[in-house]
Amino acid sequence: MTAASSSLPPGFEELEGFVSYWVLDSNDQRRAARSTAEMDDIQRFYDAIVARAEQAIVHCEQFTLGQMPPASERLFKLLLAMNHAAIAVEMHGEPRAFDSTWPSAVRITQGPWPHGGRI
Amino acid sequence: MSAVIEKPAQTPNAGRHVIDEQSFTHAAGLSTGPVSVEPYRSPAFFELERERVFKRAWLCIGRVEQLPQENAYFVKDLEIWKASVLVTRGKNNKIRAFHNVCSHRGNLVVNQTCGVAERLVCRYHNWQYRNDGELIGVPDQKHFFDLDKKTCGLTPISCEVWEGFIFLNHQSKPEVSLAEFLGPFGTRYAGIPYFNLDETIVIQADFKANWKLIADAFAEPYHVPSLHPATLAPGFAHPEQNRYARPLSAMAHGIHRHFSAYGNPDYVPAPTSKVEQLVYVQDTGGVLGGDDSGNAAALTAHPAINPTKDRSWSADVTWIFPNFNIDYSTGGFWTHEFWPVAHNRTQWTLKIYIPKTMSIRHRLQLEHYACRWAEVVLEDVTNCERIQRGLESGAKDTMILQDAEMLIRHSLHVLDKWVKADHVADALS
Known part of the structure; x- marks a missing residue:
């Protein structure tokens, strides 16, 4: 991909600003990204992706799991990261559990296929 | 509102949930006084555990x-x-x-x-x-x-x-066979259908606390409303019907044990929880759900699972002495291995058995499931490290256990027997 402005499928350009931080390869990386982000940034990402989630899901459903074109796969990874943003927004009202320590000893060493990752 | 709501009714499936007020602790034949915290902080006791428990138990x-x-x-x-x-x-x-x-x-x-x-x-x-x-x-x-x-x-x-x-x-x-070691637990829990065996979410932590503290964390639901207010409490407690998440049952099975966890049957994601709503409009259900109803029906039909057959059931925690849990829910099963490294260090592995990813929406649900779990265990691990510091300070020599914490009392009782017994047969009696 040569220009960041074209890294997502047509129609999803408004999410481009979230690609560099939230498009990640594993469950554990997405969790770490959310846990170390500022709440304002998590909320901004959450609001933007939730507003487009249904259309993004329908777009990704055109393809076989694990065999998406790169632009669609990036969009799918944004949807995966949406779940992590939801933990902060819908459960805690802060980036991670109240009173929890970070960095944490807890790691997701194997996530669901695809893009779950394995440590 | 107290957790003590009313006497058990004869029609458990009718109307509001009724909490069984029989004492799990008395029924298991255990004493009710404070228990020593030395097993959690003593390096000498840890070496006894190594030699007499972990080098003799299956x-x-x-x-x-x-x-x-x-x-x-x-x-x-x-x-x-x-x-x-x-x-x-x-x-x-x-x-x-x-x-x-x-x-x-x-x-x-x-x-x-x-x-x-x-x-x-x-x-x-x-x-x-x-x-x-x-x-x-x-x-x-x-x-x-x-x-x-x-x-x-x-x-x-x-x-x-x-x-x-x-x-x-x-x-x-070995002084005893595995069948003798498992005893009544092995026969009671035989024949349970296991499913989704090929895919797992694995969550691990290497942290600074005694291995029993994390085992204890999964042995009682009394802490769910307070320690897990957002991640678990909405699904596993109820503001009126079961405020303190009292277990539906809790029993000793020889040296092993189980408790059945209450589940809020009315739980639905809050209207403001847009993502949770989005990912749970599935063929699956429950806060810790992950599979279809056919598999769940076969599981819940087994007499050992949810033994009181309460409709407000969410999961069974079984604790195989000394350091292994197999937990069963409508969404499948998961296991915990609590491996001691030192008196104040533990390596813990949680394996959650999940169905193969079937669709985009299913994959999103599995991501939510994995990150909810990771958040729950972050709360528990953080908490265990704090308890370890509290216990090692020497401020307290005992801890006080309530009836819902019966499994912890039973664990310490069995552990004490194994540490003292010269022969495994004596520790099993």
Whole structure:
């Protein structure tokens, strides 16, 4: 991909600003990204992706799991990261559990296929 | 509103949930006084646990699916034994375990965590073993002195399988069989249908607390409303009907034990929880759900599962002495291994068995499921490290347990027996 402005499928350009931080390869990386982000940034990402989630899901459903074109796969990874943003927004009202320590000893060493990752 | 709501009714499925007020602690024949915290902070007690519990009990180290074909193997480090263990599936699908140590100069033979091989080679001097442990190749053998290969195989470890779970025993001739060790638990929990065995979410932590603190965390739901207010409480407690998440049942089964967790049958994601709503409009249900109703129906029909057959059931936690949990819910099952490293350090592995990803929406649900779990355990691990500091300060010599914490009391009772008993048979009685 040569220009960041074209890294997502047509129609999803408004999410481009979230690609560099939230498009990640594993469950554990997405969790770490959310846990170390500022709440304002998590909320901004959450609001933007939730507003487009249904259309993004329908777009990704055109393809076989694990065999998406790169632009669609990036969009799918944004949807995966949406779940992590939801933990902060819908459960805690802060980036991670109240009173929890970070960095944490807890790691997701194997996530669901695809893009779950394995440590 | 108190958790004590009313006397048990005769029609458990009608109307509001009724909490059974029989004492789990009395029913298990346990005392009710404060318990010592020395087992959580004493290095001397830890060494007793190593020698008298972990080197005499049968320990679960995995499932048969980790050896998916003939000649498959895996290696597991057991810090509590200070050992590297090699588990193999040989000819005729026989599962064996060995110390992963070469007979020549004591090096570790296999350095991969898993694989498929009929022959295993120590790369120090290329001594070769078959996966049944026999030494079959020694380079430049003629320059050894009276070497008898037949006596130089890998050192076997006692290995038995129950319901697909692989157990090892450190004793070269175990004092009791696995069936005797499992006792009434082994028969009561036999025949449970296990499903989704090929895919797992794995969450691990290596942290600074005694192994029993994290085991205790999963042994009582009394802490759910306070420690897990957002991640678990909405699904596992109820502001009026079961405010303190009192278990539906809690019982000892010989040296093992279980409790059945309450589930809020009316739970739905809050209207503001847009993502949770989005990912739970599925063929699956429940806060910790992950599978379809057909599998759940077969599971809940088993007499050991949710033994009171309460409609407000969410999950059963079973704790196989000393350090293994198998937990069952409508969404499938998961296991905990609590491995002691030191009196104040633990390596813990949670394996959650999940269905194969079927669709985009299903994959999003699994992501939500995994990250909810990780958040729950972050709350627990953080908490355990704090408790360890509190206990090691010496401020308190005892802790006070309520009825819903019966499993912890039973764990300490059994542990005490094992530490004191000179023979395993005495510890089982």
